[in-house]
Amino acid sequence: MNIKQIAKAAGVSVATVSRVMNHPENVAPKTRDKILKIMEEEEYKPNWFAQGLNFNKTKTIGLVIPHMLNSMYMEIAKGVEDVAQQKGYITFMCNVEKDTEIEKNYIEQLLTRRVDGIILMFSSLDEKFIKSVEEQDVPVVLIGEDRCAKGFNTVKVNCRIGAENMVYQLIENGHDSIGILYGNDPQQETQDMLEGYKNVLKENDMDISDEYIKLVENTIEGGYLGAKKMMASGAPRAIFTTSDEIAYGAMDAIKDSGLKVPEDIAVAGFGNARMSNLVEPKLTTVELPFHKMGVYGARLLFDLIESEDKEDNTENQAKEEPRQIILQTKLRIRKSCGHKERIGEMF
Amino acid sequence: MNIKQIAKAAGVSVATVSRVMNHPENVAPKTRDKILKIMEEEEYKPNWFAQGLNFNKTKTIGLVIPHMLNSMYMEIAKGVEDVAQQKGYITFMCNVEKDTEIEKNYIEQLLTRRVDGIILMFSSLDEKFIKSVEEQDVPVVLIGEDRCAKGFNTVKVNCRIGAENMVYQLIENGHDSIGILYGNDPQQETQDMLEGYKNVLKENDMDISDEYIKLVENTIEGGYLGAKKMMASGAPRAIFTTSDEIAYGAMDAIKDSGLKVPEDIAVAGFGNARMSNLVEPKLTTVELPFHKMGVYGARLLFDLIESEDKEDNTENQAKEEPRQIILQTKLRIRKSCGHKERIGEMF
DNA sequence: GTGAAAGCGCTAACAA
DNA sequence: TTGTTAGCGCTTTCAC
Numbered sequence: 001m002n003i004k005q006i007a008k009a010a011g012v013s014v015a016t017v018s019r020v021m022n023h024p025e026n027v028a029p030k031t032r033d034k035i036l037k038i039m040e041e042e043e044y045k046p047n048w049f050a051q052g053l054n055f056n057k058t059k060t061i062g063l064v065i066p067h068m069l070n071s072m073y074m075e076i077a078k079g080v081e082d083v084a085q086q087k088g089y090i091t092f093m094c095n096v097e098k099d100t101e102i103e104k105n106y107i108e109q110l111l112t113r114r115v116d117g118i119i120l121m122f123s124s125l126d127e128k129f130i131k132s133v134e135e136q137d138v139p140v141v142l143i144g145e146d147r148c149a150k151g152f153n154t155v156k157v158n159c160r161i162g163a164e165n166m167v168y169q170l171i172e173n174g175h176d177s178i179g180i181l182y183g184n185d186p187q188q189e190t191q192d193m194l195e196g197y198k199n200v201l202k203e204n205d206m207d208i209s210d211e212y213i214k215l216v217e218n219t220i221e222g223g224y225l226g227a228k229k230m231m232a233s234g235a236p237r238a239i240f241t242t243s244d245e246i247a248y249g250a251m252d253a254i255k256d257s258g259l260k261v262p263e264d265i266a267v268a269g270f271g272n273a274r275m276s277n278l279v280e281p282k283l284t285t286v287e288l289p290f291h292k293m294g295v296y297g298a299r300l301l302f303d304l305i306e307s308e309d310k311e312d313n314t315e316n317q318a319k320e321e322p323r324q325i326i327l328q329t330k331l332r333i334r335k336s337c338g339h340k341e342r343i344g345e346m347f
Numbered sequence: 348m349n350i351k352q353i354a355k356a357a358g359v360s361v362a363t364v365s366r367v368m369n370h371p372e373n374v375a376p377k378t379r380d381k382i383l384k385i386m387e388e389e390e391y392k393p394n395w396f397a398q399g400l401n402f403n404k405t406k407t408i409g410l411v412i413p414h415m416l417n418s419m420y421m422e423i424a425k426g427v428e429d430v431a432q433q434k435g436y437i438t439f440m441c442n443v444e445k446d447t448e449i450e451k452n453y454i455e456q457l458l459t460r461r462v463d464g465i466i467l468m469f470s471s472l473d474e475k476f477i478k479s480v481e482e483q484d485v486p487v488v489l490i491g492e493d494r495c496a497k498g499f500n501t502v503k504v505n506c507r508i509g510a511e512n513m514v515y516q517l518i519e520n521g522h523d524s525i526g527i528l529y530g531n532d533p534q535q536e537t538q539d540m541l542e543g544y545k546n547v548l549k550e551n552d553m554d555i556s557d558e559y560i561k562l563v564e565n566t567i568e569g570g571y572l573g574a575k576k577m578m579a580s581g582a583p584r585a586i587f588t589t590s591d592e593i594a595y596g597a598m599d600a601i602k603d604s605g606l607k608v609p610e611d612i613a614v615a616g617f618g619n620a621r622m623s624n625l626v627e628p629k630l631t632t633v634e635l636p637f638h639k640m641g642v643y644g645a646r647l648l649f650d651l652i653e654s655e656d657k658e659d660n661t662e663n664q665a666k667e668e669p670r671q672i673i674l675q676t677k678l679r680i681r682k683s684c685g686h687k688e689r690i691g692e693m694f
Numbered sequence: 695g696t697g698a699a700a701g702c703g704c705t706a707a708c709a710a
Numbered sequence: 711t712t713g714t715t716a717g718c719g720c721t722t723t724c725a726c
Contacts (some may be wrong), residue, residue, distance in 0.1 A: 002703055013713045017635075018705055037442040048461050049399035050703035053718045054519040056396075060460070068425050079444055090456050094426055102432075109437050113407070114395050191630050220625075249624060250724055274416075278567075278595065295669070349719055360697045365721055375695055399720035607699045697726080702719105709714075 001042045004009030004113040009042070012036045021046060041109055052114065059089050061119040062110035063302060064103060068095040071274050076121055076143060079294020087302055089116070100124045111136060114321045117301045119143060122186055127151070131262040138207030139304035143297040153304065155297040155325045159270075166268050167240055169284075169331060170206055173338050174264055175238035178206070181226040181250060182242040183218030195272065206226050212236050216246060223249025231257055235265055237338070244269035244276050247283055251336065262338030272332050284337035287330045296325050348389045356381045356389070368393060376485035399461070406436050408648060409457035409465040411450060415442040418621050419637055423468055423490060426641020429595060436463070439565060447471045458483060464648045466490060474498070489643040493535045500651065502644040503671045504689035506536040506617075509633040509676030510543030513615050514587055514663055516631075516678055518551055520685050522585035522613055525553070528573040529589040530565030540617065542587050559583050563593060570596025578604055582612055585684070591616035591623050594630055598683065619679050631684035634677045643672050 007014045012031060019027050020035045027035075050330050052058060057319045063080050065073050065256060077093060079142060084091045092115065094106040103125060110118055118133065122144035135138050170178050180197045194213075201208050211233045216226035223246035227239060231253070240246040247269030247296075254265050254334065260269050261281055269276065272287035307320075333339050354361045359378060366374050367382045374382075385391075399405060410427050410629060412420050414434060418560045424440060439462060441453040457465055458480065465480065471490035481487050489501045519524050527544045529537050542558075547555045548555050558580045563573035570593035574586060578600070588594040594616030601612050608614050608628055616623065619634035647670060656668070 014704075015706080015713060015715090016711085019712085022705070026711075028696080031711080045459055047400070047703045048459055049396045049403075050718090051705085052393070052396035052704080053400060053720090054705045054720085068421050069414060069418060071418060074421060075355070078442065088455075090439060090441070090460065094437070095425065106437070112392055112395055113437070158467060275625060278622055279625055280627045310410050352717080361720075362697060362699095362722080363695085366696085369721070373695075378695080394719050397702090399719045400704090400719080403702090509723085695722105696723085698724090700721105704722085705716105705717085705718085707714105710712085 002047065006035065006038055006042065006044055009038050010095070036064055038237060056114070056149075058116055059115050060092060060113070060309060061089055061093060062092045062096045062107060062115040063098055064118065064120045064123060066096060066098050066122045066220035072271060072288070076294040076297070077291035079296075080119055080298040081294070083295055083298040083302070089302075091340065092229050094230065097267075097345055098124065100165075107133060111138060114232065117141070119297050119301055126259075128164070128267055135320045137308065139301060139308060141193070141297050141301045141304070143293050145186060145190075150318070153300055153323050153329070155293050155300060156194075157189075157288050157293065157327050157329060160196040160199075162270070163240070163242075164200050165329070165331055166286050167197050167200040168272070169309040169339075170201070170240060170268060170337060171206075171265060171268065172225065173238075175236075175338070176206070177236040178238045178240060179213070179214070179230050180237035180240050181214050181223055181230070181246050182223065183246055184215060185218040185243070190232045190242050193197050197240060209238045218246060220245050220249040220252070222246055224253045226255035228257070230314040235259070237241035238266035238268070240268050240270075242270050244271045244273040244283060247276075247285070247336075251283070259296050262336050266338040271272045277334060281335035284334045284339070285332050288334045289327045289329070296327065300325060348391050353382065353385055353389065353391055356385050363447050365371065372507070379680070392462055401630065403461070405461050405463055407439065407460070407462045408436055408645075409439045409441060409454070409462040411441045411443055411453060411465065411467045411470060413443060413445050413469045413471075419618060420468060420636070422637035423641040426638040426643075427466055427645040428641075430642055430649070436649075443469065444606040451476065454480060463490070466644050466648055484655065486648060486655060488644050488648045488651070490535060490640050498669055500647055500670050502640050502674070502675050504536075504635050504640065504676060505539075506676070507539040507543040507546075509617070509635075510540035510587070510589075511547050512676070513617070514544050514547040516686075517585045517587060517613060517615060517684060518547070518553075518682065520585075520613065522583075522685070523553070524559070524563070524583040524609060525585045525587060526559035526583035527587050527589070528561050528563050528570055528577070528578050528593050530563060530569065530593055532565040532590070537589050544587060565590050565592060567592050567599070569593055569598040571600045572632050573597065574600035582606070583617070585613035587615050587617075591618045591630060592619040593633070594683075595626060595673045598626065598628075598630070609683050614683045614687040623679075624681060627684035631681045631686070632679050634679045636674050636676070639674055642676065647672060663681055
């Protein structure tokens with residue numbers, strides 16, 4: 001069923017049918033209703049391609065996700081999707097498995113399909129590639145990594161401050177020696193956190209000892225091995241980790257050594273993964289505003305898409321300043337950090 | 348950059364340029380190479396809409412997901428995506444939050460965008476609606492629910508046999524009374540499991556007592572309350588639950604009552620959720636082949652898409668029989684069920 | 695082996 | 711208020 005057939009059935013021209021879809025106010029109510037009724041009856045749906053050929057807009061955005069099975073990423077994705085849906089957009093979610101080649105491929109696909117904008121989460125892409133995407137007049141928003149912040153629209157979290165708050169909290173709790181197990185995954189963020197850790201120790205005149213600073217794989221196993229190693233050289237009173245996964249492993253290792261969390265060694269993670277209030281003891285951690293990151297990222301993208309639409313008209317091609325949104329973290333004090341009052345907390 | 352400009356630059360007609368893309372064998376090697384070179388230089392990408400207008404194919408499928416933050420669904424999704432990507436397709440992932448209205452909306456969107464096929468996971472849609480989608484010549488595959496199996500292409504898991512195996516295992520482990528906490532969520536599947544539970548008890552001449560059969564909410568809290576209630580009337584030696592979430596709650600309740608898992612009461616769940624080997628004690632459970640479900644579902648869909656393409660040519664419109672794929676579960680014996688040898692297993 | 699031209703389904707400028 | 715018609719960028723048939 002196409003526009004021609006509808007027009008014929010209604011005894012009007014295709015232009016009139018087209019009008020009721022795009023400028024209904026310019027059609028006589030009577031003819032309009034008649035046409036609408038026929039459209040309804042015939043379950044007419046305008047041809048997507050034909051419309052696209054004219055409008056060059058798809059009401060579609062692309063969202064690149066590092067890893068679909070990681071619930072943190074999916075929470076961000078949900079934030080994006082929530083606002084996209086509300087805006088009447090639909091989202092291509094692309095799982096790139098942290099593989100740069102796959103990521104590039106997907107982005108090619110997205111461009112081919114003429115998405116109106118792209119959101120990259122913790123992208124591994126180089127600056128040049130991303131620039132080349134923007135040059136095709138497809139707005140890009142980066143969520144997460146600060147790596148490319150120069151020149152790109154970005155939503156990020158201030159992990160340094162989050163780490164500082166956490167370490168400060170551990171000190172508050174009376175722990176006089178604090179180790180850190182840091183991952184290698186979101187490069188910049190982890191470095192920020194390490195920096196935050198050191199800052200607070202310095203401020204409090206505590207020793208910064210290499211024995212207590214260990215680079216590990218950002219996995220449960222990595223945390224297990226790292227904690228074992230750290231304990232081998234005299235355990236600290238508390239261990240801060242740059243991800244909840246690492247913390248799980250660390251807790252396992254501590255228990256395996258016959259010690260107790262938090263009585264012997266307190267543990268604090270980062271990320272507030274879903275299971276962190278299900279492990280025993282419940283994990284104290286830094287909560288990232290994942291959903292918000294998605295929401296703000298999407299809003300930013302739609303701002304860009306809409307402002308681009310306007311620019312098209314005015315031919316005002318002065319490249320705007322990239323925008324940056326920085327969100328803050330929140331402490332989730334639970335049993336594992338040895339906080340006195342929260343030690344019996346349920347959720 | 349469009350085909351016309353490429354043609355001009357190469358000094359040929361648009362037809363020739365089009366040919367090098369679609370039937371390169373019909374173009375003289377010399378002209379072909381020349382054109383390819385120019386395309387390369389100009390980074391020419393054929394216009395998606397114009398191509399679609401001619402081919403009426405999008406190399407795109409839709410995947411409807413009940414809930415993005417549930418890792419089980421995401422594993423299925425990943426299975427789908429894996430084969431889609433390999434086939435050169437891209438996937439619209441639609442998160443419908445278990446809301447029928449949203450689901451319908453999304454499907455409308457997918458149809459508008461002319462996806463080549465749709466996969467529905469644990470869909471809440473009525474038979475009629477799904478039929479109406481198929482009538483628009485868009486193949487549909489259902490993953491999960493058996494509810495609509497009559498008439499629809501389906502990939503499902505035999506939960507009854509999974510439950511039977513688990514209960515049988517519990518008996519093997521020496522537990523002479525076994526209770527069940529069953530949820531209400533995937534209706535049909537839960538009923539199947541309940542049936543399996545009863546089957547095995549009957550086969551083994553064990554009592555089937557209402558005291559030991561409790562309907563609960565499919566959540567951690569539901570499991571907690573259900574187990575408490577069950578224990579109030581004399582606890583069984585083992586509790587089987589129709590989801591891991593229920594099992595977590597049950598374990599909590601048992602511990603709260605001063606009893607031990609598995610020494611006093613063994614627990615077994617269903618689903619093998621990610622955290623099931625992180626809880627203490629690690630949860631014995633029935634593993635569902637989530638990833639496989641996605642893979643088989645996608646393969647089935649592409650079969651349908653491809654066979655539909657052929658049918659188009661032959662005008663052979665004899666509606667095929669719906670296909671059904673049934674996958675089997677697998678036991679994950681861990682500490683919580685009191686199995687002697689596995690009691691110290693790490694993962 | 696190549697080109698001219700019709701047509702895919704729709705939008706919008708222009709005419710009436 | 712409505713109709714006519716020229717595109718949008720591409721594919722393909724039919725000539726040559």
